[in-house]
Each structure stands twice: as C-alpha cells, then as structure tokens.
Amino acid sequence: MRILINNQNFILHQSGAVFWEEKKMLLISDVHLGKVTHFRKHGIGIPKQAIFENFNRLKTVLELFDAETIIFLGDLFHSKINTEWDFFAEWIKEYSQKIILVEGNHDIISKSNYEELNIEIYNELIIDDFLLTHHPTEKESFFNFCGHIHPAIQLRGLGRQFLNLPCFFRKSNQLIFPAFGEFTGTSYMTPTENDKAYAITKEGVIEISIN
Numbered sequence: 001m002r003i004l005i006n007n008q009n010f011i012l013h014q015s016g017a018v019f020w021e022e023k024k025m026l027l028i029s030d031v032h033l034g035k036v037t038h039f040r041k042h043g044i045g046i047p048k049q050a051i052f053e054n055f056n057r058l059k060t061v062l063e064l065f066d067a068e069t070i071i072f073l074g075d076l077f078h079s080k081i082n083t084e085w086d087f088f089a090e091w092i093k094e095y096s097q098k099i100i101l102v103e104g105n106h107d108i109i110s111k112s113n114y115e116e117l118n119i120e121i122y123n124e125l126i127i128d129d130f131l132l133t134h135h136p137t138e139k140e141s142f143f144n145f146c147g148h149i150h151p152a153i154q155l156r157g158l159g160r161q162f163l164n165l166p167c168f169f170r171k172s173n174q175l176i177f178p179a180f181g182e183f184t185g186t187s188y189m190t191p192t193e194n195d196k197a198y199a200i201t202k203e204g205v206i207e208i209s210i211n
Contacts (some may be wrong), residue, residue: 001198001204001205001206001207003170003198005130005143005175006128006129006130006143008020008021008022008023008128008130009021009022011065012168012198012205013061013064013065013205014200014201014202014203014204014205015057015060015061015180016028016029016030016166016168016177016178016179016180016200017061017065017180018145018168018175018177019061019065019067023069023127024066024067024068024069025067025068025069025070025071025127026061026062026065026067026069026070026071026097027071027073027132027145027177028058028061028070028071028072028073028177028180029072029073029074029075029134029146029147029148029177029178029179029180030073030074030075030104030147030148030150030177030178030179030180030181030184031054031058031072031075031076031077031179031180031181032054032075032076032077032078032106032179032181032184033054033076033077033078033084033085033087033088033181034077034078034080034081034082034084034085051084051087052087053182054180054181054182055087055088055091057180058091062095062097067097068097068098069097069098069099069100070095070097070098070099070100071099071100071101071102071125071132072099072100072101072102073102073104073132073133073134073145073146073147073177074101074102074103074104074105074106074107074133074134074135074146074147074148075104075105075106075107075134075147075148076101076104076107077106077107077109078106080108080109081109081113085109085113089117092117092118092119098120099117099118099119099120100119100120100121100122100125101114101119101120101121101122102122102123102124102125102132102133102134103121103122103123103134104134104135104147104148105134105135105148124137126142129141129142129143130142130143130144130145131143131144131145132144132145132146133145133146134146134147134148135148136148136149136174136176138173138174142173143173143174143175144173144174144175145174145175145177146174146175146176146177147176147177147179148176149169149176149187149189150166150178150179150184150185150186150187151166151167151168151169151176151177151178151186151187151188151189151197152164152165152166152167152178152186152187152188152189153165153167153169153188153189153191153197153199153208154188155199155208164186164188165199165200165201166178166179166186166199166200167189167197167198167199167200167208168197168198168200168205169189169191169195169196169197169198170195170196170197170198171194171195172194176189178200191208196208
C-alpha cells in the first residue's frame with residue numbers, strides 16, 4: 001500500500017517495513033534479533049529454524065525494494081549478544097546498503113560492535129521534516145516515524161468473532177510501525193476518528209475504516 005505524507009511517497013509492506021521512495025530508504029522497526037535464541041536458552045520450546053525467519057524476511061524486502069539505505073527504528077537486537085549476532089554480522093556482509101540504527105530501549109550492545117559493522121547509531125534522526133525515533137515522540141513541525149509499541153488492531157465480525165492483526169498506526173503527525181521481528185507480541189490500539197490503521201494481512205496491507 002502506498003501512502004502520501006508531507007508530499008513524500010511511502011510503501012507499507014506486509015512485513016512491517018516501509019519503503020521511502022524519494023529517499024530510497026527502507027525503514028524497519030523492532031526486529032529483536034536474538035530473542036528466539038534468548039527464549040530457547042531459557043527453556044521455551046521455539047523451533048531452532050525460527051532463528052532464521054527474521055533474516056529471510058529481511059532478504060525478501062531488500063530484494064523487493066531498490067533501497068540504498070536501511071534504517072532500523074530501534075530494538076534491532078533484543079538483549080545481550082548471543083549466537084544470532086554472528087548470523088547478523090554475516091548477513092551484513094551480503095549487502096552494500098548504508099545501515100543506520102536509531103537506538104531503542106533494548107539496544108544495550110556496545111556501540112563498538114555496531115561500529116565494527118559500519119553501522120551508524122543515533123538517538124534520533126531528522127530527515128527533512130521527518131523525525132525518526134524509537135519511542136513515539138512529538139516535536140513541533142515534524143512528522144514522527146517510530147516503533148516500540150508493536151501496534152495491532154482488533155476487528156469485530158458478526159456475532160462474537162474477533163480478528164487480531166498487527167498494523168501501522170497513524171496519527172495526525174505520527175506513524176507507529178508494527179514489529180518486524182518474530183515472537184515480539186503486540187499491543188492493541190483503539191483508533192479515534194482522527195487516526196488511521198493499516199492492518200497487515202497475508203494478502204497485504206489494508207486501511208481499516210474507523211466509522
């Protein structure tokens with residue numbers, strides 16, 4: 001789905017990524033690499049193959065869009081370094097795009113580790129009249145791209161049927177990204193008449209009517 005914000009074109013992909021056409025930038029939030037290994041280490045029965053799902057999804061969107069820059073909007077790695085960091089370091093070598101991390105609350109790994117992989121790190125990033133952060137942030141005259149919340153929306157059907165879908169949640173001056181990573185959980189949002197929700201389905205991204 002393509003949307004227009006401040007005269008710029010953005011493609012919302014069902015993976016949770018967004019491609020900024022004019023800037024050739026791929027924006028991704030809350031990958032939480034290392035989380036599957038962290039769960040398995042603590043005895044939670046997640047199949048080992050799930051470790052590679054995030055890398056497969058990253059590969060898919062990078063092959064789909066002609067991105068020159070990848071910007072991660074925080075929580076790229078879930079916690080302390082584990083074996084998934086090695087997979088990430090190998091994955092980086094396959095691509096030539098510039099990579100930027102806007103730090104999130106889970107990004108506790110030493111900056112030197114990212115610098116060794118030529119990843120630039122910022123607390124926040126301003127590009128034209130857009131403010132890129134991890135936590136939802138309001139700043140006058142800027143439109144905010146952010147993550148952290150892992151938004152989802154609950155749709156009600158006939159009777160007592162419910163459908164829960166991750167979504168991009170748009171306010172007048174903000175777009176909150178869904179979590180890109182596997183096993184990240186969601187937080188249900190309740191749109192008002194001034195909000196928009198773009199729900200992620202198996203077929204693609206669809207705008208949900210508030211009325």
